[in-house]
Amino acid sequence: MISRIYRFCGSLQLAVFVILGLALSLALATFYESAYGTKAVQANVYQTAWFSGLLILLGINIFCVAAQRYPWKKHQTGFVLAHAGILVLLFGSALTRNFGIDGSLALNESETSNIITLDEPQFEIWDRASNRWLLRRNLRQNDIKPGLLLEWGEQGLGLVVQEFIPKAVAERLYVSTEQTHAPAAIQIEITSRATGIRSEQWLLANDPDAGHATMGLAQISFAQGALAKSTSKSKPHDGTDNSLHFLLTPDGTLRYKLSSRLLGQSSGVISTNKSVTTGWRDFEFRVLKSIPHAQESFRYTNASNNVNDDAPSAIRLETTIDRTPVWLGYGDSITARVRGRELLFRYGPRYIALPFAIRLKTFQMGKYPGTDRAMTYTSLVNVLDADKTALQTEFSKTITMNEPLTYRNFTFYQASFQQTEKGYVSILSVNRDPGRIAKYLGSLLIVAGIIIMYTLRFRKN
């Protein structure tokens, strides 16, 4: 029986089956990628167990094919080399996959860092009181599904994943909080029947950013405090402006003051869900929600465009004790009170510390003369090594497209860049690949093997 299985594993028939099976799955995978994006195909095809199984089956098949033909004759040199090469290549890939590091390092100019982020999700819980990590768990995207329990060894305490959105869009909203010092928030809606325009807006009282909004040509703001005469004069308007001001007085009444070019000024007390004509064309406004003490929160929904790989994932969790819901977007953290303790939950990329630091001195982008098209990207970096045994504790190097920097088994590549208000952010990809030698050796063996195979056969012909 075993010998029959062994025979079958080394048969050409199995080889044809595996080769064509692999080709077919790969072909389907590329179409899947075209429809659902790179992240999806990585998670649902290339990183799955069945795909690894297919590659392992290929390895077993090749091994048995070669082993069964032992002792090898001279004319089989090419055949043996090529097939051994594939095995070595597969072995190298397995090393890379299990022990390699593929991360990235984003640096502002003159920023120093030794922390690289990996594109692998991680879930962390930090206890503020005792200043320690309660939980740090690496997750693979495929593992995150409803029902996944995250525990940290405290009786009856844990988090359960309720929902996972691979590509999410965040929407900011405000929820009520018990903290009495928290400011108030209102949600207003503006509609126009004639144009069919409808928009919603959250306003946070007295907030320098979230307290104001511009909707079309109108200025809208929200403040909290006593109704004083001075407030009406505090923001002088010439009367021709379209504006709408809300004021929440300490007794809990919400007042508004409206001015429009058409109807002039008006004011009054407003309750929720009551429509008021603005006088800006045919627009009407109403207050949808009013929260006396509000805190910012996020709600996540599925991204409408499924090919956009930039959309981050999001998870919704509930604590096992009081089923408090927690939404977390990839890269976000949130503080919550659980059993009277302040805990910080973080869901985002795993990061690791390098044994040395990189400082970005400058980033330069060369352009094609007379155009805005990028020609080159160059990062000038300093490597700072605290290790006293290192030959150089500090040195400079330029990293540019196709010319990486290798230091202590880590290689830094110029991957891309971002342009922000503060200047350039250079994005380096950082990589350590223990399988590199095996992959190169395997490649060499494959090509040499095929060439030898063909030249020997040709002479024989």
Place this chain on the structure above:
Amino acid sequence: MKLNRQNLSFFRAEPFLFLLILIAPPAFLKAPLCLASAESLQTGLELIAKLPIQNGGRTKPLDSFARDSILFLTESRKLPENLRPEKFRGSDYESITVLLDWLDDGETWSHREFIAFNHIEAKKQLGLPEKRKYFSPIEIARAPQLHDVMRGISEKQKANLKLSSTETAINRLVSQLELFQAIATGIAFQILPTNEGWKSLTDPQSNETGIAPLMGAVLQALKNQDADKLDKAAQELVGRQALLYLNVLKNGDGTSARADSGSEHLTVLAQKMNQEVRFNRLRPFQKAWILYFLALMLFLIGFKKLSWAPWTFLTLGFFIHCYGFVERCLLTGHPPVTNMYESTIWVPWGVVLFSFMISFLYRKNPRVNIIPTAATAVAVISLILADNVPAVLDPTIKPLEPVLRSNYWLTIHVLTITLSYAAFALSLGIGNVILFLFLKKKSPTETIQLYSQFMYRAIQFGVVLLAAGTILGGIWADYSWGRFWGWDPKETWALIALLMYLGILHGKWAGWLGRFGVVIGSVLCFLGVLMAWYGVNFVLGVGLHSYGFSTGGLSAVLAFVLLQLLYVAVVALRHKQLH
């Protein structure tokens, strides 16, 4: 590795500005231009054709700018028949005179229908007549829905979302409009070298330095058909520009080392302009396919006494093909591996090369001619496509994405992979010939066996090169961004094509596929190559090889695939019937 290409010009922000600008032509141009007799004006036009202009990130002769612009606007090498100039029709100066006329009389041209636009859905969406191929700039600018569509496109681009094929087509249409506008107003004519880079005709400095008035004089002389004045104005313009450029070279970065080589640099530039104009006029790849075609015909007729003749044509074609490559490489500064057009002229070169090599291996066999016959057939098809579908296979020399610049492994891996496509294309050609033999009632077994051997040789070359090229691609990726293999669609499809051929070979060794099965299988495997070569860039459109992404030609490729499948099916049915 997503690199945003944001070249949204002012038109996209404020579409109606186009009309305002178009209606006010540059001050130095007035009356319309009528063209004079070809003979007398040639001297001056020759000088103008070779005038350096900075465009698309490089310095090129005005002749190239003219040809590239016509190609981009009309999606053809020539204007629509009724709009072609009378005097220089078909001559080397046709493109340059058209360009100068656009500059001279943009107003009239903006009402003429010459901007090619073929996307039917897009025409519907814009409210343009669906049946027409050419549209005038004005009617495009005034298309009812254009502004709304463009707003949607720019929002999508900001959000980094993929554009639909209709949106891509409309985006391209707007680029066409922008180019015409830039030419008609003179903005596109960046012919004034200054210390701050090249400035256009509309820059105030162009007036001060005399460049703009001299260009005006050139147009005036051309309009009056005054050969002497044209010659004089052209010479002055060229001389003035050279002088200004020399000054820039001397003062530019203030280094004395540059000052010595200034005039030398100028000479090199002039030589480059000459070389490029010569290349534009010769069109070596067109000459190559004509010669290959003649060879193919002679191979098919098979004159016993003239057996040397087809080989001579084939060799001549190959030489001019090689020459074209060398010349293009010198002009672009990189090997022909960066876009679909370049690979479409590189692959037939490889096909002919392999046909020489395999023919040499079997040189004693009298029936070896089938190899170059199949090769020339494939090469002619490929080169004709490259020469005649500029909208899909764009021959314009464009600046390279940063990732493609100056990299040894990149060049090696793409050249190797595309050479494997060539070997497989040759095997496809021979395979189709063998399939034809199977159609005969009494299939000539001996001939089929011999031809199968030829095909097998081609596949061997292909397998070695594709395996090596795919692996070299891994090495390049590893060297460039530290990742040997990432299941990117382009590399995955190269692997799929390789696996398909390996499947056929292993199926043959396993005894599952007879001679007929192997031939059918290999022919079908080429569809995998086609997917790796064309499909990933034009159909899938995802992954890291995004710099090669484009659209168009899908119906032609699908037609080929269907024809090939039909042929295979017919042969298979016939084969079943006979056996």
